[in-house]
Structures are given as structure tokens and as C-alpha cells.
Amino acid sequence: MSTLTNALTTAEAATTTGWSARMLRYVEQLGLVVPPRSASGYRLYGPAQLQRLRTLRELLERSGLELGDVGVALRLRREPELAAALDAWFQTQLETEPRRPQGLPDDSDWLAFEQQKHTQLLEH
Amino acid sequence: MSTLTNALTTAEAATTTGWSARMLRYVEQLGLVVPPRSASGYRLYGPAQLQRLRTLRELLERSGLELGDVGVALRLRREPELAAALDAWFQTQLETEPRRPQGLPDDSDWLAFEQQKHTQLLEH
DNA sequence: GGCACCCTGACACGATCGTGGTAGGGTTGT
DNA sequence: ACAACCCTACCACGATCGTGTCAGGGTGCC
Numbered sequence: 548m549s550t551l552t553n554a555l556t557t558a559e560a561a562t563t564t565g566w567s568a569r570m571l572r573y574v575e576q577l578g579l580v581v582p583p584r585s586a587s588g589y590r591l592y593g594p595a596q597l598q599r600l601r602t603l604r605e606l607l608e609r610s611g612l613e614l615g616d617v618g619v620a621l622r623l624r625r626e627p628e629l630a631a632a633l634d635a636w637f638q639t640q641l642e643t644e645p646r647r648p649q650g651l652p653d654d655s656d657w658l659a660f661e662q663q664k665h666t667q668l669l670e671h
Numbered sequence: 672m673s674t675l676t677n678a679l680t681t682a683e684a685a686t687t688t689g690w691s692a693r694m695l696r697y698v699e700q701l702g703l704v705v706p707p708r709s710a711s712g713y714r715l716y717g718p719a720q721l722q723r724l725r726t727l728r729e730l731l732e733r734s735g736l737e738l739g740d741v742g743v744a745l746r747l748r749r750e751p752e753l754a755a756a757l758d759a760w761f762q763t764q765l766e767t768e769p770r771r772p773q774g775l776p777d778d779s780d781w782l783a784f785e786q787q788k789h790t791q792l793l794e795h
Numbered sequence: 796g797g798c799a800c801c802c803t804g805a806c807a808c809g810a811t812c813g814t815g816g817t818a819g820g821g822t823t824g825t
Numbered sequence: 826a827c828a829a830c831c832c833t834a835c836c837a838c839g840a841t842c843g844t845g846t847c848a849g850g851g852t853g854c855c
Contacts, residue, residue: 691845
């Protein structure tokens with residue numbers, strides 16, 4: 548098998564990283580570790596992906612986060628409008644008066660992007 | 672009732688914000704909107720909390736996030752070590768060679784904090 | 796002192812998550 | 826060509842989430 552191309556197949560990657568083959572596909576579906584594909588569609592896990600899978604394991608164990616949580620964090624990284632909206636919300640705490648901060652343009656269209664990009668993390 | 676103290680009780684806050692009383696308690700349990708309490712333990716929703724509840728509603732509808740997702744984002748805000756760990760992981764993508772970045776001290780104790788603070792978001 | 800409200804804790808129940816398994820069909824190497 | 830792999834698409838199933846409801850007990854006010 549891949550003694551020359553240094554890219555592992557799904558089952559091989561599974562055994563060396565401690566995940567199951569099923570979970571590797573699931574992790575890919577969440578957009579967390581997406582390996583390139585061969586011409587015929589086989590997943591090809593290179594050193595970068597293997598490293599990513601191992602450290603992901605560490606991360607989950609040490610932090611107590613779940614896979615979906617990391618997916619959310621990834622989404623925040625990819626959609627800065629969303630992260631900004633969250634930032635804004637977190638700071639709605641102290642303003643007990645209806646004093647408008649007046650440095651912002653206007654908060655009427657404060658978050659104007661099509662939702663529903665939520666479910667299609669991968670365009671498959 | 673509270674025409675003088677301008678702080679609403681749970682049921683009142685529920686009707687004016689569109690949440691249910693049950694959900695208000697759940698949102699509090701997630702640490703997202705935590706109202707102060709009266710001496711006898713009644714929740715007192717002031718204008719800040721009401722605003723927070725309404726904008727939280729907006730946020731969820733527009734972004735497609737779930738309540739738990741916002742909880743995770745909040746956790747990232749409160750635990751910068753965790754956010755740093757995630758940052759580190761997200762950048763493990765491009766290093767296809769085992770070249771160590773050598774600007775970092777050492778990644779052996781790269782994330783050393785007691786887990787299990789996960790379940791006790793509120794110390795109750 | 797009663798009535799209307801609040802609290803916590805529990806059970807319930809559909810929906811989603813994490814994970815395994817299987818079926819049906821292509822690919823690869825000898 | 827045949828075994829040994831890989832793929833996608835399902836079904837299953839326990840665990841957790843989101844939400845309602847109810848019981849048992851305290852609080853506030855007329």
C-alpha cells in the first residue's frame with residue numbers, strides 16, 4: 548500500500564491516530580480535518596492531517612470540549628461577522644441606561660447576512 | 672407589583688422578552704443571562720437583563736447558533752488558555768514538515784489546567 | 796390567613812449528537 | 826479476476842439538549 552506515497556488510507560490513519568474510520572469521516576463532515584482525495588475519491592491522510600487528528604484528540608481530552616464545540620469555534624473563525632455579533636452581545640451587560648454608544652454607525656442592520664449557511668458547512 | 676422597583680419577576684420578564692419562564696432559568700443555568708436575586712431568592716430582571724435576553728433572541732435567530740453554542744463561546748471568552756489552545760490547533764494545518772516553529776517555549780505542557788471545570792459553570 | 800406568586804427538583808419527550816454497523820457498489824494490486 | 830480494500834447512504838441506539846409540566850414548599854401582600 549502506501550509505503551511510497553506517505554499518505555495513509557482511512558483505516559490506516561484510524562489505527563495510527565486512535566480514531567475509528569467512522570469517526571474520521573465524521574470529523575471531516577464537521578470540517579475539522581479534511582484530507583485531500585485521490586483521483587478516485589479515496590481519502591489521503593498526510594502527515595499534516597495525522598498531526599491534526601492527534602492534537603485534536605489531546606484538545607478534546609484536556610479541555611472537556613466536544614467535537615461540535617470545536618466546530619462552532621471553527622465557524623466563528625471563518626465568519627468574523629458572527630464573532631463580532633457575539634462580541635457585541637457579550638458587552639450588552641453593563642449598559643443599564645439606554646445610552647447609545649454613538650461610535651457605531653447604526654445597529655439596525657448590525658448583522659445582515661443570510662442565515663442557513665449553518666447546515667451546509669461542506670458544500671457536497 | 673413592580674411599578675416602582677423597575678425590576679421584573681421571572682414570569683413578567685418572560686412575557687416581555689418572548690422566552691418562557693422555564694427557558695429563562697435554563698438560560699441562566701448556561702451562564703448567559705444571570706439576573707440578581709432578591710433577599711429571598713427571587714430573580715430580579717432589570718433593564719440590562721431584559722435587553723440581553725432580547726438581543727440573545729435576535730442573535731440565535733439570525734446566526735443559526737444554538738444556546739449551547741453561545742455557552743461555548745462564553746466559555747472561550749472566560750478561559751483564555753482554552754481559546755489559545757484552539758488557536759494553536761487551528762494553525763496546525765500548514766505545517767506538513769515536522770519543522771518545529773521554535774518561537775514557542777515548548778509544547779509539552781502546552782495546555783496544563785484541571786479539566787472538569789466544564790460541568791460546573793455555576794458554583795451552586 | 797389566604798391567594799397568587801416564586802423557588803428548586805424531577806419526570807417526560809421529541810430532536811439532535813456521537814458512534815457503530817451494514818448494504819450496495821467502485822478501485823487496486825497481484 | 827478475485828480478494829481486499831475504499832466509498833456513500835442508511836438504520837440503530839444510548840446520551841444529551843431544549844422545553845414543558847408538575848409536585849412540594851417558601852414569600853408577599855391585602
